[in-house]
Amino acid sequence: MRRRHPTRRPPSPPALGPIQLFEIEGLTHDAKGVARQQGKVTFISGALPGETVEAQVSKAGRRFDEASLNQVIHHSPDRVTPACPHFFQCGGCSFQHLAQEKQLDAKYDWLKGQIRKVVSSDEPLSVLADQPVAYRRRARLSVQVKKQRVQLGFRGKSSNEIVSIDRCLVLTTPLQAVFESLKTSLAADALAKKLGHVELLEDSKGLAVTFRLIQALDDSLKAQWESWAQQQQVALYWQQPEMKRAEVDGNRRFYQLDDLRLHYHPQDFIQVNAAMNEKMVKQAMNWLEPCEQDTILDLFCGVGNFSLPLAKRAKQVVGVELQEEMVAVAGENAAANHLDNAHFVAADLTKPVSRELSNIAFTKVLLDPPRAGAFEFLEAIINMRPKQILYVSCSASTLARDAEYLVTKGYRVLRAGLMDMFPQTSHVETMMLLQKK
Ligand SMILES: C[S@@+](CC[C@H](N)C(=O)[O-])C[C@H]1O[C@@H](n2cnc3c(N)ncnc32)[C@H](O)[C@@H]1O
Ligand code: SF4
Numbered sequence: 001m002r003r004r005h006p007t008r009r010p011p012s013p014p015a016l017g018p019i020q021l022f023e024i025e026g027l028t029h030d031a032k033g034v035a036r037q038q039g040k041v042t043f044i045s046g047a048l049p050g051e052t053v054e055a056q057v058s059k060a061g062r063r064f065d066e067a068s069l070n071q072v073i074h075h076s077p078d079r080v081t082p083a084c085p086h087f088f089q090c091g092g093c094s095f096q097h098l099a100q101e102k103q104l105d106a107k108y109d110w111l112k113g114q115i116r117k118v119v120s121s122d123e124p125l126s127v128l129a130d131q132p133v134a135y136r137r138r139a140r141l142s143v144q145v146k147k148q149r150v151q152l153g154f155r156g157k158s159s160n161e162i163v164s165i166d167r168c169l170v171l172t173t174p175l176q177a178v179f180e181s182l183k184t185s186l187a188a189d190a191l192a193k194k195l196g197h198v199e200l201l202e203d204s205k206g207l208a209v210t211f212r213l214i215q216a217l218d219d220s221l222k223a224q225w226e227s228w229a230q231q232q233q234v235a236l237y238w239q240q241p242e243m244k245r246a247e248v249d250g251n252r253r254f255y256q257l258d259d260l261r262l263h264y265h266p267q268d269f270i271q272v273n274a275a276m277n278e279k280m281v282k283q284a285m286n287w288l289e290p291c292e293q294d295t296i297l298d299l300f301c302g303v304g305n306f307s308l309p310l311a312k313r314a315k316q317v318v319g320v321e322l323q324e325e326m327v328a329v330a331g332e333n334a335a336a337n338h339l340d341n342a343h344f345v346a347a348d349l350t351k352p353v354s355r356e357l358s359n360i361a362f363t364k365v366l367l368d369p370p371r372a373g374a375f376e377f378l379e380a381i382i383n384m385r386p387k388q389i390l391y392v393s394c395s396a397s398t399l400a401r402d403a404e405y406l407v408t409k410g411y412r413v414l415r416a417g418l419m420d421m422f423p424q425t426s427h428v429e430t431m432m433l434l435q436k437k
Contacts, residue, residue, distance in 0.1 A: 017056050017057035017058075017060070017067075018056065019054050019055070019056055019070055020054070020055065020056070020057070020067075021052060021053070021054060021073070022035035022037070022042060022044060022047070022052070022053050022054075022055055022067065023035060023051075023052055024044065024047045024048060024049050024050065024051045024052070024053060024076075025049060026049055027048065027049050027106050027110075028043060028110075029106075029107070029110045029426050029428070030094055030426040031045065031046070031094040031095050031097075031098070031426055032044060032045050032047070032066075033045075033046070033047025033048055033049065033051065033053070034049075035047075035067075040063075040064065040065065041063070041064040041065070042055075042057065042064065042065040042066070042067050043064060043065070043066050043067070044066075044067045044068070044069050045066075045068070045069065045157075045158075046069045046088075046097060047069055047072070048076040048078060048079055048097070048098060049076065050074075050076045050077075050078075051072055051073075051074055051075060051076045051079070052072075052073045052074040053069055053070075053071065053072050053073060054069075054070040054071050054072075054073060055067035055068060055069050055070055056068055056070060078098055078099045078102040079097055079098065079099075080096075080097060080098065080099050081097075082096035082097050083096060083133065083169055084096055084167075084168070084169045084170075085166075086153070086163060086165045086166075086168075088157070089156055089157060089163045090153065090154050090156065090157065090163045090165060091154055091155045091156050091157045091163070092154040092168070092170065092425065093170065093424040093425050094424070094425055094426040095423075095424050095425065095426065096424050100132045100423070103132075103423065103424070104127065104129060104418075104420060107418060107420065107428050108125060108127065108418055110396070110428070111125065111396050111418050111428055111430060112125065114396040114397055114399075114400045115396065115399065115400045115403065115413075115416060115430075115432070117400065117404050117407075118400065118403045118404055118407050118413050118432075119413050119416050119432075123416075125416050125417050125418050126283075126415065126416075126417035126418070127417065127418050127419075127420070128276065128279045128280065128283060128417065128418070128419040128420065129276075129419075129420040129423070130273070130275040130276050130279065130420070131275065131423075132420075132423040132424065133169045133170055133423070133424070134169065134170070134171065134172050134173050134176070135170060135172065135272075135273045135274075135275065135276070135423065136168075136170045136171050136172060136175070136272050136273065137172055137175070137201065137202045137203060137270075137272060137273070137274050138199065138200060138201045138202070138270065138272050139168070139171055139175070139199070139200050139272075140197055140198070140199050141153060141154065141179075141197060141198045141199070141200065142154065142155065142162045142197050143162075143186070143192055143195040143196070143197060143198060144162045145192050145193050149164075149187075150164075150183075150186050150187050150189075150192040151163075151164035152164060152165070152179075152182070152183050152186060152198070153165035154168075166180075166183070167179065167180060169424075170423070170424055170425075171200065172202050174202055174207055175200050175201075175202050175207065178200060178207055178209065178232060178234055179200065181228075181232055182198065182200075182209065185228055189221075190221060191211070191217070191221060191225060193215070194213050194214060194215040194216075194217055195211055195212065195213060195214065196212040196213065196214040197212045198210065198211055198212070199212070199266065199267070201253070201266055203253055203254060203255040203270075203274075204254055204255045204256040204261075205235075205253050205254055205255075206233065206234070206235065207232070207233065207234040207235070208234055208235040208236070208237065208253065208266055209229065209234050209235075209236055209237070210236075210237040210238075210239060210246045210266050210267065211225070211236070211237070211238055211239065212239045212246075213238060213239060213240055213241050214241055215241060216240070216241065217238070222238070235251075235253075237266055239267075245265060245267050245325075246265075246266060246267060248265060248266060252264075252265075253265070253266050255270065255274065257277065257278060257281060257305065257308075257309070258278075258281060258282075258285075258308070258309040258312070260308050260309065260312070260333075260337045261333075261336065261337065262303055262304060262305065262308065262333050263303065263329055263332065263333055263336070264302075264303045264326075264329060265325060265326075265329065268302065268303055268323070268325070268326050268329065269302050269303075269326070270302070270303070270305070271305065271421070272421070272422070273421045273422065276419060276420070276421045276429075277305070277421075279419070280392070280419050280421070280429070280431070281305065281306060281309050283417070283419075283431060284306055284309075284366065284390055284392065284431065285309055285310075285313065287390060287414075287415065287431070287433045288310075288364055288366060288388060288390045288433070290310050290313040290314040290364065291313065291314065292313075292314070292315055293315060293363065294313075294314040294315055294316075294363045294364055295314070295315055295316045295317075295318075295360060295361060295362050295363055295364075296310050296314045296316070296317045296318075296362060296363065296364045296365070296366060297317075297318050297320070297357070297360070297362040297364075297365045297366070297381075297384070297386070298310060298317055298318070298319040298320070298365075298366045298367075298368075299319075299320050299349055299365065299366070299367040299368070299369070299374065299377065299381075300320070300321065300322075300349065300367055300368045300369045300370070300374070301319030301320060301321045301330060301344065301368075302321060302326055302330070302368075303326050303329045303330045303333055304319060304329075304330040304333045304334060304342065304344070305368075306366050306368065306392075307319035307330060307334070307342055307344070308333060308334060308337060308339060308342060310342075310366065311334060311339040311341050311342035312339065314341070314364075315341060316341045316342075316343075317341060317342045317343070318342075318343050318344070318345060318357070318360065318362075319342065319343070319344045319345070320344070320345050320346075320347050320349060320357070321344065321345075321346065321347075322346065322347070322348050322349070323346075324346045327344045327345065327346040328344075330342075330344040331343070331344045345357065349369070349374060349376065349377045350376040350377070351376070352380075353377070353380035353383075357380075358380065358383065358384065360384075361384075362384050362386050363386060363387055363388075364386050364387060364388045364389070364390070365381050365384065365386045365388075365389045365390070366389075366390045366392070367381075367389070367390075367391055367392070368392040368393070369393065369398075370394070371394055371395040371398065372395075372398060373393070373395060373398025373399065373401060373402050374391075374398075374402055375398070375401065375402055375405070378402060378405055378406060378409075381406075382406070382409045382410075385436070386436070387435065387436050388414075388433060388434065388435050388436070389406065389411060389433075389434040389435075390431065390432070390433050390434075391403065391430075391431070391432045391433075391434065392429070392430070392431050393429070393430045393431075393432070394421075394427065394428075394429055394430075396428055396430050399430055399432060403432055403434065406434055407434075410436060410437050411434040411435060411436055411437065412434065412435055412437050413432055413433070413434055414433045414434065414435045415432070415433050416430065416431065416432040416433070417430070417431045417432075418430060419431060
């Protein structure tokens with residue numbers, strides 16, 4: 001897999017400057033090599049630390065420049081040939097040119113830097129990882145018909161254009177096969193022009209495809225695709241142009257976790273990496289140690305991914321989630337799994353806390369917010385005075401901001417860890433346990 005010369009490069013933005021040599025000293029979280037010349041920093045996409053590269057400045061700023069890579073003169077021993085032929089064009093992955101173990105090292109160092117104000121540099125982080133490819137159990141594909149050709153794929157690295165792909169290595173193996181059949185069948189089909197996007201899904205029930213329509217479909221075309229779905233053994237869902245969500249029959253989707261069955265709608269949030277989700281939830285249980293004395297608040301709870309495993313172990317759990325549909329499903333999931341100690345509330349956690357919640361004496365809080373973090377709700381958590389807070393985050397920078405605030409309010413970090421939920425990409429999932437001093 002290791003090779004010295006990457007073959008294809010992403011289309012470069014228009015270059016301003018002459019070709020220059022750069023010595024690469026560092027790496028940003030989104031895979032840009034960092035060079036310093038006469039006190040000014042230049043970011044070069046695709047260059048690796050220890051390399052000497054030829055690049056042209058494409059964007060000159062007051063504080064830093066951006067340059068596009070022409071060629072690598074001296075290669076890093078950590079450079080590998082990307083396994084995916086679309087890597088240099090497709091915006092889905094950022095790190096396939098760096099050996100897998102070095103990707104983890106880079107994410108580790110970056111995370112340490114982000115949380116340095118609350119976790120000292122000699123404190124090791126735990127690391128959870130699983131297989132580096134074939135891990136994605138759901139994906140949203142863009143569709144476009146250009147000059148009679150159907151393009152199916154992801155947005156590009158350096159533009160918003162759709163990069164048409166033949167195969168995607170990060171999808172689970174069964175989804176890769178569905179993708180290939182879908183691409184072939186769409187190529188000569190009237191459906192492509194009527195599609196906004198396509199969603200692929202694999203869970204404990206099997207495989208599924210959701211077609212998001214931008215134009216109504218006639219019955220014969222629909223029937224043709226229903227028969228394609230039967231042949232492929234995938235469930236097919238249609239989201240009509242005027243509908244907020246796809247129609248789903250009574251036979252609902254579900255995934256298994258911690259000997260529980262969690263139902264969900266195919267367009268609800270679920271963690272994209274099933275194997276890592278299992279490891280993450282297990283680690284959350286080990287770190288937070290829910291027990292029969294605990295009343296636990298699970299914020300941003302989705303359909304109960306953490307709440308139900310918590311409810312198996314704790315006295316009581318209250319889950320809070322913005323989407324009313326998911327709150328209803330989470331309640332049904334608790335009932336179906338015979339957990340009568342889990343209750344769910346619909347609330348916007350950027351808004352002031354309700355009296356209903358603030359009156360409960362929570363011993364522990366788990367939160368798993370979207371990228372924006374949970375700053376608006378921190379005051380409410382602090383006023384609840386939980387002994388421990390377990391923060392799960394997909395954005396280390398907002399986690400760092402929120403953890404710094406919690407530390408000023410009487411909490412200290414007991415442990416923190418990196419979870420490689422999205423290998424090959426620049427995304428990092430983090431878990432941090434804080435305890436009241
Ligand atoms: C990262 S997901 C985590 C979901 C769940 N914990 C899981 O592991 O599947 C974040 C969740 O927060 C919800 N959410 C987003 N903004 C919110 C808000 N302002 N208030 C409450 N929930 C919100 C989303 O709908 C989503 O279900
Ligand atoms: S997202 Fe898929 S197609 Fe795109 S670079 Fe990654 S593996 Fe290749």
